[in-house]
Amino acid sequence: MKNFRESILTLITETSANLPSDVRCAISRAIDQEDPASQAGLAMSTISVNIDMAVDNISPICQDTGMPTFFIHTPRGVDQLQMKKEIEEAIAEASRSGKLRPNAVDAFTGKNSGNNLGDHFPVIHFEPWEKSEIEVKLILKGGGCENKNIQYSLPMEIPGLGSASRDLEGVRKCLLHAVYQAQGQGCSPGFIGVGIGGDRTSGFELAKKQLFRRIDDHNPDSELDLLEQDILRKANTMEIGPMGFGGKTTLLGCKIGKSHRVPASFYVSVAYNCWAYRRLGVLLDAETGSIVHWQYRDSDEIKRMARGEGIPLTGREVVLQAPVTEEQIRSLKVGDMVLINGEMHTGRDAFHHYIMHHDLPEHLDTNGGVLFHCGPVVLKNADGSYRVTAAGPTTSSREEPYQADVIKKLGLRAIIGKGGMGPKTLKGLQDHGAVYLNAIGGAAQYYARCIEKVTGVDFLEEMGVPEAMWHLQVNAFPAIVTMDSHGNSLHSRIDEESLSRLGKFATESH
Numbered sequence: 001m002k003n004f005r006e007s008i009l010t011l012i013t014e015t016s017a018n019l020p021s022d023v024r025c026a027i028s029r030a031i032d033q034e035d036p037a038s039q040a041g042l043a044m045s046t047i048s049v050n051i052d053m054a055v056d057n058i059s060p061i062c063q064d065t066g067m068p069t070f071f072i073h074t075p076r077g078v079d080q081l082q083m084k085k086e087i088e089e090a091i092a093e094a095s096r097s098g099k100l101r102p103n104a105v106d107a108f109t110g111k112n113s114g115n116n117l118g119d120h121f122p123v124i125h126f127e128p129w130e131k132s133e134i135e136v137k138l139i140l141k142g143g144g145c146e147n148k149n150i151q152y153s154l155p156m157e158i159p160g161l162g163s164a165s166r167d168l169e170g171v172r173k174c175l176l177h178a179v180y181q182a183q184g185q186g187c188s189p190g191f192i193g194v195g196i197g198g199d200r201t202s203g204f205e206l207a208k209k210q211l212f213r214r215i216d217d218h219n220p221d222s223e224l225d226l227l228e229q230d231i232l233r234k235a236n237t238m239e240i241g242p243m244g245f246g247g248k249t250t251l252l253g254c255k256i257g258k259s260h261r262v263p264a265s266f267y268v269s270v271a272y273n274c275w276a277y278r279r280l281g282v283l284l285d286a287e288t289g290s291i292v293h294w295q296y297r298d299s300d301e302i303k304r305m306a307r308g309e310g311i312p313l314t315g316r317e318v319v320l321q322a323p324v325t326e327e328q329i330r331s332l333k334v335g336d337m338v339l340i341n342g343e344m345h346t347g348r349d350a351f352h353h354y355i356m357h358h359d360l361p362e363h364l365d366t367n368g369g370v371l372f373h374c375g376p377v378v379l380k381n382a383d384g385s386y387r388v389t390a391a392g393p394t395t396s397s398r399e400e401p402y403q404a405d406v407i408k409k410l411g412l413r414a415i416i417g418k419g420g421m422g423p424k425t426l427k428g429l430q431d432h433g434a435v436y437l438n439a440i441g442g443a444a445q446y447y448a449r450c451i452e453k454v455t456g457v458d459f460l461e462e463m464g465v466p467e468a469m470w471h472l473q474v475n476a477f478p479a480i481v482t483m484d485s486h487g488n489s490l491h492s493r494i495d496e497e498s499l500s501r502l503g504k505f506a507t508e509s510h
């Protein structure tokens with residue numbers, strides 16, 4: 001199979017950079033549903049521009065290219081060991097060329113292997129079949145939405161919905177709660193794959209496999225088909241909206257499978273996927289390894305997603321020049337849109353953990369600074385300098401235990417992330433005069449374009465590319481104030497409102 005490795009590299013590149021036809025269709029409907037002048041509309045237009053940019057740049061739609069997971073069907077007689085080896089080579093090559101972010105880190109030390117290879121990384125499932133071609137399906141599902149996966153064990157009490165029994169109503173409650181608990185943190189509008197039954201492991205596997213169904217298909221089981229449609233309709237009445245900003249579209253697809261279970265267990269397993277729903281498949285000639293057919297790619301697909309040029313600015317945006325003054329920060333309110341110029345620093349999980357116990361390197365001054373929760377894709381230029389090729393925000397809530405202290409210690413004035421933070425950070429913003437700014441999750445191409453220059457990097461060796469502290473010079477980097485220095489948080493408001501809407505389904509039979 002002389003072309004197998006090359007075909008896999010093409011599949012990886014295409015999956016990372018070019019969303020499937022059915023996903024494009026679903027997102028397109030969501031764009032049309034939101035008021036372009038609202039925050040939800042702004043999120044959707046940023047998403048649409050980003051999707052087009054990723055295709056044009058042949059670069060990752062989102063900087064988090066996830067844990068590459070392959071499902072492969074092979075005819076009799078193919079050499080699976082050789083296939084595995086060549087898949088690993090293709091993965092390493094895609095990591096070198098920036099189609100994948102180096103994402104494999106040691107479970108304990110966090111040491112990045114640098115090439116997306118590691119213990120059980122990537123995930124490859126082989127299964128035999130009777131057909132003569134090889135089928136390779138790939139999903140690149142990022143960590144933020146993976147963290148929003150959830151498993152219920154019935155019977156149980158579900159927050160906001162009361163008791164859920166081992167029946168259809170109980171399952172319905174689990175699924176509505178699963179969407180509610182993700183809020184905007186898994187980069188809504190999202191999709192859910194659901195596994196009913198099985199055991200804890202096979203339930204999640206079944207859920208993830210549902211994500212390989214086309215969004216526009218119909219479940220052959222009529223009861224499950226009705227349930228899928230009902231969840232989709234009800235979830236969208238919760239008004240969590242794109243990125244959790246409030247709005248009409250929260251969920252774009254719900255696919256449910258069921259397995260037999262043992263009498264003692266009744267699991268409902270939910271795999272949440274962000275809007276950056278990157279999964280594709282190919283059929284390969286088993287002799288040559290060449291691609292003979294693309295799956296999830298329709299000839300009449302929507303090629304361009306953006307409705308206009310760039311994202312619509314109103315002229316009312318507040319320009320923040322870093323370092324920022326406390327006075328300017330205190331004047332900002334939830335809902336304001338800002339454009340940031342000057343220097344910002346990236347910092348995420350490893351950085352927050354480190355800085356709680358250590359000081360910054362002496363050459364750095366972060367007073368009045370902007371910290372971006374981001375693990376970018378970065379490539380090295382021939383002259384030794386770096387360029388950022390994908391850089392969207394990461395889920396901020398993981399830094400909740402540290403953020404208020406880090407703001408104080410480093411003299412920060414603005415945190416950029418996504419999904420919002422909790423009460424401790426909100427108080428920290430009040431006490432120290434800082435704001436939380438929400439960027440649009442997954443819009444990695446869009447934000448990379450705002451980065452004019454990488455001015456330096458710290459902790460690269462120890463923490464690896466995504467976790468290092470990158471120093472960036474940015475121009476007109478847009479973000480929305482969602483937590484201000486006066487105790488207001490859009491996130492807690494949307495959470496409360498959506499919880500009360502969720503509660504309406506507590507007693508209602510469908």
Ligand SMILES: O=C(O)C[C@H](O)C(=O)O
Nearest residue numbers: 064142143144375394395
């Ligand atoms: O790791 C990342 O870059 C982001 C992650 O997928 C997230 O959603 O938080």
Ligand code: SF4
Nearest residue numbers: 062142144187274442
């Ligand atoms: S940042 Fe958002 S869009 Fe990207 S992988 Fe994470 S959840 Fe998905």
